[in-house]
Amino acid sequence: MSPQAVKARKGEETRAQILDAAVQQASEAGFESLTIGTLAGRTGLSKSGLFAHFGSRTELQVAALDEAARRFTEAVFLPAFKAPRGVKRLRALFGNWITWPEHAHLRGGCPIHAASAEYDDQPGPMRDAVVERQRLVARELGKAVRMAMDNGELRADADPRQFVFEMLGLILAFYHAKRVLGDEGATGLAFSGFDRLVDAHRAPAAKTATRTAAARR
Amino acid sequence: MSPQAVKARKGEETRAQILDAAVQQASEAGFESLTIGTLAGRTGLSKSGLFAHFGSRTELQVAALDEAARRFTEAVFLPAFKAPRGVKRLRALFGNWITWPEHAHLRGGCPIHAASAEYDDQPGPMRDAVVERQRLVARELGKAVRMAMDNGELRADADPRQFVFEMLGLILAFYHAKRVLGDEGATGLAFSGFDRLVDAHRAPAAKTATRTAAARR
DNA sequence: ACAGAAAACGAACGGTCGTTCTATTATTTC
DNA sequence: GAAATAATAGAACGACCGTTCGTTTTCTGT
Numbered sequence: 067m068s069p070q071a072v073k074a075r076k077g078e079e080t081r082a083q084i085l086d087a088a089v090q091q092a093s094e095a096g097f098e099s100l101t102i103g104t105l106a107g108r109t110g111l112s113k114s115g116l117f118a119h120f121g122s123r124t125e126l127q128v129a130a131l132d133e134a135a136r137r138f139t140e141a142v143f144l145p146a147f148k149a150p151r152g153v154k155r156l157r158a159l160f161g162n163w164i165t166w167p168e169h170a171h172l173r174g175g176c177p178i179h180a181a182s183a184e185y186d187d188q189p190g191p192m193r194d195a196v197v198e199r200q201r202l203v204a205r206e207l208g209k210a211v212r213m214a215m216d217n218g219e220l221r222a223d224a225d226p227r228q229f230v231f232e233m234l235g236l237i238l239a240f241y242h243a244k245r246v247l248g249d250e251g252a253t254g255l256a257f258s259g260f261d262r263l264v265d266a267h268r269a270p271a272a273k274t275a276t277r278t279a280a281a282r283r
Numbered sequence: 284m285s286p287q288a289v290k291a292r293k294g295e296e297t298r299a300q301i302l303d304a305a306v307q308q309a310s311e312a313g314f315e316s317l318t319i320g321t322l323a324g325r326t327g328l329s330k331s332g333l334f335a336h337f338g339s340r341t342e343l344q345v346a347a348l349d350e351a352a353r354r355f356t357e358a359v360f361l362p363a364f365k366a367p368r369g370v371k372r373l374r375a376l377f378g379n380w381i382t383w384p385e386h387a388h389l390r391g392g393c394p395i396h397a398a399s400a401e402y403d404d405q406p407g408p409m410r411d412a413v414v415e416r417q418r419l420v421a422r423e424l425g426k427a428v429r430m431a432m433d434n435g436e437l438r439a440d441a442d443p444r445q446f447v448f449e450m451l452g453l454i455l456a457f458y459h460a461k462r463v464l465g466d467e468g469a470t471g472l473a474f475s476g477f478d479r480l481v482d483a484h485r486a487p488a489a490k491t492a493t494r495t496a497a498a499r500r
Numbered sequence: 501a502c503a504g505a506a507a508a509c510g511a512a513c514g515g516t517c518g519t520t521c522t523a524t525t526a527t528t529t530c
Numbered sequence: 531g532a533a534a535t536a537a538t539a540g541a542a543c544g545a546c547c548g549t550t551c552g553t554t555t556t557c558t559g560t
Contacts, residue, residue: 115508174404183400186462187391231472235456245403255448332538
């Protein structure tokens with residue numbers, strides 16, 4: 067019937083709908099707020115009908131986190147790989163990162179950030195999944211920084227971990243300023259910080275080639 | 284009887300004990316984990332006995348947040364006021380800030396940080412209390428930055444909001460690196476970032492009058 | 501079209517939740 | 531030390547929690 071013939075079984079389709087609602091909910095109120103009952107009501111399923119898709123509530127939470135991480139990669143990292151290696155790509159990552167929640171229509175902010183705060187001290191499958199994801203992200207970000215060093219755009223003796231640390235700090239500060247303090251100027255503050263961060267790690271370069279610095283807007 | 288004669292009524296004493304347990308618990312598992320039952324068990328009280336100290340669960344949560352904020356001020360800001368105005372005081376604030384949870388024996392990390400993530404998108408008394416607190420802290424931090432500018436230690440044309448934004452970012456990055464990634468070098472990374480932040484905003488000592496930026500390093 | 505499989509439902513379970521009420525202790529006040 | 535008051539306990543409530551189980555509906559492959 068359908069042209070592509072790749073017809074997902076019905077179950078997978080509703081499972082996707084459930085996870086969509088779950089990610090939305092987790093974004094707004096955290097992964098601990100994911101209960102079988104409310105999620106069933108939100109998707110129009112019965113409690114037991116929804117439950118059957120996941121063996122337990124915890125598995126549902128982990129599945130929702132996986133789905134959120136998948137979307138994060140799709141919205142932040144994949145598009146950035148189209149930018150050329152180096153500072154350009156780092157800037158693309160930074161920009162995508164601070165805008166992806168609204169781009170993904172997640173009113174409640176970055177769900178991965180929420181999960182980090184929720185499970186940073188509670189052992190279990192959720193914490194394990196969160197830590198693994200964050201480690202992976204930090205590693206990938208480190209690679210992108212190293213590329214900029216190999217490029218010659220950043221100093222060869224720079225510390226990638228320091229760069230990653232501060233870049234993540236700017237992102238966290240952005241979320242905080244925007245969502246908690248309601249600061250509308252957060253985007254500008256974030257990019258100013260990023261520019262200064264790049265500048266501090268930039269290779270001397272004899273001020274010729276790429277000398278963009280603060281002039282951006 | 285007692286020399287000071289300031290004898291607290293019994294109720295206030297147990298109320299303090301309850302809040303102590305509550306702050307501890309909130310540090311480990313968030314303010315949403317504060318339930319009447321578990322907290323009653325933890326303090327050896329009956330559910331109704333504990334409940335009587337607060338009119339509702341929400342009031343208990345708010346009281347716990349207030350207590351956490353009180354301890355934060357006591358551990359971070361008050362000691363820093365003993366340092367001389369300027370960069371020294373800013374550094375004291377920074378150092379106190381990243382160590383206060385363990386100094387206050389809060390294994391689960393900064394409870395205010397936890398509350399920010401929990402309620403950043405959930406309207407209600409808790410969110411209001413969190414936002415008010417964070418605004419206050421940002422304002423106080425801004426004052427400390429301005430003092431360093433008046434001092435001449437930081438450039439007169441520096442943007443205090445930018446400094447505060449990035450300093451908070453470093454603190455958030457520290458918590459994240461330490462608690463989520465388990466990075467033992469987080470303290471060093473944090474202080475390196477702070478040094479660079481101060482450096483970027485430092486007044487050009489002697490040298491020429493006012494050099495705008497970039498060429499340092 | 502029909503059989504077999506997959507998906508969803510509905511009712512029920514034991515627990516815990518916040519909250520209310522009444523009764524019983526402890527503590528303060530005179 | 532007695533009277534007044536504050537502090538705590540105990541039992542019960544309705545609501546929701548995650549989960550199980552048997553049934554019924556819907557889909558899928560032939």
